[in-house]
Amino acid sequence: MLESNMWRTVLSMLTIKNEETLEQSQSLGEDGRTIHTHTQRVTETKVEVKKRTKGKFTASETSGKRRKSKPVGIQVERNSFINTVPKVKPPPKIKADSDDVPQELLVSSRTNPIPGLKILSFTMTENLGHDVAVDAFCYQPHNTILQYFLSHFHSDHYGGFTKRWCRERTLDKKIVYCSEITARLLQIRFNVEEQFIFPLKLNARCKVWDYGHAVNVCSGDKTYDNNGSRSAFEEGYMLNGGFYSEEKTPGLYVTSIDANHCPGAVIFLFESISLSMESSFSLHCGDFRVCRAMLEHPMILPFHIGGSSVLDKAYLDTTYMSPEHNFPLQETVCDAAATLVEKFAEKGPLYNEYFGTTLQSRITDFLQLPRMKKKKFLILVGTYLIGKEKLAISISKRMDSCPIYVSNINSRGDKKEIIASFQNDFLDSVLTDDDVGKYSSAEVMIHLVPMKIVGSPKEISSYFNHNQYFNHFERCIGFRPTGWAFEGTSDFLELEDEKPYAEDASFQDMIEALKNRPNYTYLDILKQKRPQSDKLMDKPTFKIYSLPYSEHSSFRELSFFALMLNISEIIPTVNTGNEFSRAKMESIIEKWRILQGAITQKGSKNLSSELQNDLQSLTLESF
Numbered sequence: 001m002l003e004s005n006m007w008r009t010v011l012s013m014l015t016i017k018n019e020e021t022l023e024q025s026q027s028l029g030e031d032g033r034t035i036h037t038h039t040q041r042v043t044e045t046k047v048e049v050k051k052r053t054k055g056k057f058t059a060s061e062t063s064g065k066r067r068k069s070k071p072v073g074i075q076v077e078r079n080s081f082i083n084t085v086p087k088v089k090p091p092p093k094i095k096a097d098s099d100d101v102p103q104e105l106l107v108s109s110r111t112n113p114i115p116g117l118k119i120l121s122f123t124m125t126e127n128l129g130h131d132v133a134v135d136a137f138c139y140q141p142h143n144t145i146l147q148y149f150l151s152h153f154h155s156d157h158y159g160g161f162t163k164r165w166c167r168e169r170t171l172d173k174k175i176v177y178c179s180e181i182t183a184r185l186l187q188i189r190f191n192v193e194e195q196f197i198f199p200l201k202l203n204a205r206c207k208v209w210d211y212g213h214a215v216n217v218c219s220g221d222k223t224y225d226n227n228g229s230r231s232a233f234e235e236g237y238m239l240n241g242g243f244y245s246e247e248k249t250p251g252l253y254v255t256s257i258d259a260n261h262c263p264g265a266v267i268f269l270f271e272s273i274s275l276s277m278e279s280s281f282s283l284h285c286g287d288f289r290v291c292r293a294m295l296e297h298p299m300i301l302p303f304h305i306g307g308s309s310v311l312d313k314a315y316l317d318t319t320y321m322s323p324e325h326n327f328p329l330q331e332t333v334c335d336a337a338a339t340l341v342e343k344f345a346e347k348g349p350l351y352n353e354y355f356g357t358t359l360q361s362r363i364t365d366f367l368q369l370p371r372m373k374k375k376k377f378l379i380l381v382g383t384y385l386i387g388k389e390k391l392a393i394s395i396s397k398r399m400d401s402c403p404i405y406v407s408n409i410n411s412r413g414d415k416k417e418i419i420a421s422f423q424n425d426f427l428d429s430v431l432t433d434d435d436v437g438k439y440s441s442a443e444v445m446i447h448l449v450p451m452k453i454v455g456s457p458k459e460i461s462s463y464f465n466h467n468q469y470f471n472h473f474e475r476c477i478g479f480r481p482t483g484w485a486f487e488g489t490s491d492f493l494e495l496e497d498e499k500p501y502a503e504d505a506s507f508q509d510m511i512e513a514l515k516n517r518p519n520y521t522y523l524d525i526l527k528q529k530r531p532q533s534d535k536l537m538d539k540p541t542f543k544i545y546s547l548p549y550s551e552h553s554s555f556r557e558l559s560f561f562a563l564m565l566n567i568s569e570i571i572p573t574v575n576t577g578n579e580f581s582r583a584k585m586e587s588i589i590e591k592w593r594i595l596q597g598a599i600t601q602k603g604s605k606n607l608s609s610e611l612q613n614d615l616q617s618l619t620l621e622s623f
Contacts, residue, residue, distance in 0.1 A: 081453075081466040083407050083435050108168040110140040110160070117573065119145070120282055120313075122252055122272035124211040130252060134268065134284050134315070137161040141169045147208065149254070150178040151286025152265030153185040153386055161186070166196035174198040174241025177208065179256055181264030184421040185386070188414060198241035200256040202266070203299070208242035209252035211275055250275050255299050259288035260330075261551045262387035263422040269299055284315040285573075289330060289550070290557035292623045295564060303565045305600055310566045318572040319552040321585050323505045323513040326556045327548040328520035334394035337479055337547060340522035341395050344477070345376050345443055354526070355475060356540050375436075376443045378473040380460065382451040382480045385411075386418060387551055389427065391481050392446050396430050402442035403432040407449045409463075419448070436472040445473065454478035460542055476542050481549035504584045507607060510591060511614050513556045514563075517622075520548070560623055562592040563599065 118136040121129050132147040138160025146169060151157055166175055176186070176197050183199035186192045200206060245253075250273050259265035270282045281303070294300065302309040328336075343350045381392045396402050404427070406416040419431065437445040453459050460478045464470065505513075525545050553561070562570060570589050575581045598604035598615055607615065 078462075078466050081409065081462045083405075083409065083467055103171075105141075105171065106164050106168045108141050110138065112139050114139040114142055114145070117571070117576065120270065120284065120315075122270070122282075123274050123278075123280070124250070125275050130209055130211070130272075132252070132270075135286060137165060146170060146173065146175055148176050149268055149284070150176060150182055150186075151268065151284070152179075152259065152262055153182045153189075154262065154265075154287065155385070157286065158186075161190060163190045163192065165190075166192060170196070177241070177254070179264045179266045181422055182266075185264060185418060188417055188421060200254065200266070201244070202256055202258060203297075204244050205246060205253050205255045205271075205299075206242050207245045207247070207249075207251050207253050208238065210238055211250035211252070211273070248273060248277075250277070257294065257297055257299060259286055260291045260294060261287045261289055263389065263424075264386070267294075280312045281309060282313040282315070283311050285317045287317050287319070287552060290553045290561045291330075292620065295560070295620060295623065300565070303567075305564060305566055305596065307566060310568055313569045313571060314565070314567045315571045315573050316558070316561075317552060318558070318574045318585055320550075320555050320558070321572070321575065321588060323509040323555050325554055326513045326516070326518060327550060327554050328518045330390065330549060330551075331394075332520045333481075333547050333549045334391050336520050336522045336525055337391060337545075338394045338398035340525050340545075341377065341379060341444060341477065342398055343522060344475075345399065347376070354543070374472055374474050375445055376474050377445070378464070378469055378476045379444060379446045380449045380454050380463070380476065380478040381446060382454040382478070382482075383448045384451060385415075386422075388481045388549070389419070389422070389424075389448070391479060391547070391549060392448055393424075393427060395444075396446055397426070399444040400442050401426075401430055402444045402446060403434070403437050403440045404430045404446045404448065405432055405435045405437075407435075407447050407453075409453070410450045415448075435467070436469065451480065451482070454480045454544055457542065457544070460544060464542065470541075475540075478542070478544040480544060480546040482546065504587050505591070507591060507595070507611060510559060510588075510595065511611050514559050514618055515614055517556065557623075559592065560618075562589070563596050563618075564620065 114133055114136045118133050119131050120134060121131050123129055131142075131145050132149060133142065133145050134149045135151055135157040136148060137150070137158055150161075169175055172195060174196060176183075176192075177200055178186070178197070180199040180201065183197045186197060187194070198208075253271040253273070255269040255271075256266040257269060259267045265287060267286060267288050268284045270284070272280045272282075274280075288294075301307065303311050344354070345351075379392075379395060381388060381395075383389065392404055396404055406419050408415055416431070416433075420428065432440070434440075435445075435447065449463065453463050460476065464473075464476045469476070525547065528546065570592070572582070572585045572589075575585070594604055594606055595615060598607055598612060599618075602616070604612065
């Protein structure tokens with residue numbers, strides 16, 4: 001009897017719904033989204049309703065004048081979540097034959113000198129050297145440096161760069177050395193002329209400075225500034241900025257290697273061959289995530305313990321310089337997230353447990369009578385300007401190459417152009433301008449969105465509802481990939497924007513971190529403790545999961561890097577701002593030296609026999 005009454009109620013509601021659907025059919029766009037007008041149901045009295053919409057002129061009842069209405073309050077907030085077609089008008093490029101091309105250096109407003117930490121010095125002769133700068137773009141022009149290396153396109157590394165930056169330092173020379181992807185990003189964002197950029201090919205040794213020519217000029221009769229150093233610099237410059245070579249003549253060579261950080265990020269391996277034919281090597285890591293492929297790279301293998309070469313200096317990304325920052329491998333996290341989406345899309349017991357299948361939710365879906373079948377999930381992946389794309393790619397590959405849409409919210413409108421500049425074949429094949437995937441048969445759609453959209457229930461629900469994605473997707477999952485301290489299987493301590501952190505550690509803590517590579521599966525994602533604010537979320541529709549996905553090396557990975565390679569001097573580049581942090585990092589670096597000595601010498605008086613056995617069992621295969 002109860003079931004009979006229930007279905008009578010359903011049929012009654014269907015009748016009302018059909019009437020409303022007929023009246024509102026004129027207000028639905030081609031893609032099923034409501035056009036923002038409202039058809040009123042009129043009975044006996046007809047009422048004319050005047051409406052005001054954004055950007056439209058409306059007639060005044062008193063004066064008849066036309067005026068433009070302005071969006072206010074809630075409408076402004078709503079518009080901030082809506083995906084629109086971006087209108088990008090880049091600034092005009094300076095042409096080589098233009099009268100606007102400066103004939104002398106532009107004046108820089110920067111007053112701070114380049115810190116010593118960002119300057120790498122190399123020996124040409126006993127009395128002459130050559131300097132370059134890495135990730136140093138917010139400082140005043142340097143008297144003798146005219147080669148600047150940019151490790152990747154994150155603002156804390158290219159900060160200070162502007163369209164006029166190059167012309168404050170040179171009129172016509174290649175001055176910025178970076179990867180090919182980063183070079184394209186510089187041109188997209190700053191319209192930098194190609195004549196100033198030297199795009200370095202990955203894994204290719206490039207000669208960028210000729211010591212022989214520079215020193216010969218210095219020994220001539222010409223008068224030089226700064227005791228000859230400026231002229232040595234000018235004359236050592238090579239035509240077109242350098243050339244790829246395996247030669248062993250005096251000069252400075254650089255090889256760029258994938259940093260496993262963000263698209264275009266590289267580490268720089270510098271090789272300096274002096275006039276006396278002595279070689280020295282320096283490795284600048286910028287920001288990087290150590291991985292096995294990096295440790296086994298052909299250019300890195302000679303520096304392994306027991307190898308033929310020594311790294312004189314290694315400038316190390318020390319963002320996570322503490323054993324408690326021992327989080328899972330990047331590929332493990334990507335696989336776990338992709339598996340979770342796959343499991344949910346099956347709509348089995350796991351889906352029922354976490355999204356529910358109440359009678360009311362089924363009736364609501366039934367009454368909506370959508371024009372087209374809804375996709376099962378809209379997946380939102382939080383990103384910065386660049387980075388985190390690997391997570392979206394992993395999910396797309398698992399879900400039948402489902403489409404990926406790049407949201408332009410809170411951007412200059414060039415985000416898709418930036419993504420396209422990566423020239424990733426798979427990513428290019430799944431990128432789309434259609435945010436609802438009308439022409440895709442995949443059950444899942446991915447959006448790359450600003451990190452804040454997946455930061456709270458309010459943000460994710462506003463994005464979903466203001467874009468009327470409820471007409472196209474049954475459920476929405478947000479992934480927030482960021483830096484985390486990983487503690488077991490369910491507890492996480494979030495580190496906002498991957499803030500650096502340094503803490504001292506015992507030998508036992510360090511060896512335990514080396515021994516234990518954290519496991520991580522989709523079940524660990526589900527076990528995490530959610531913030532209190534998530535209780536306000538519409539749980540049958542939305543889920544937000546934070547992931548221990550970092551683009552910086554964990555402490556365990558840093559330790560493998562330090563122990564596996566012959567490095568004379570490790571120089572921290574992150575968290576160096578105060579004496580306390582520097583002291584903690586120096587303590588850890590010294591312990592690394594002791595542990596490495598225990599490996600090569602088969603023992604150390606600083607370690608118990610048990611710890612020595614654990615240390616000896618470590619190999620590259622256990623990374």
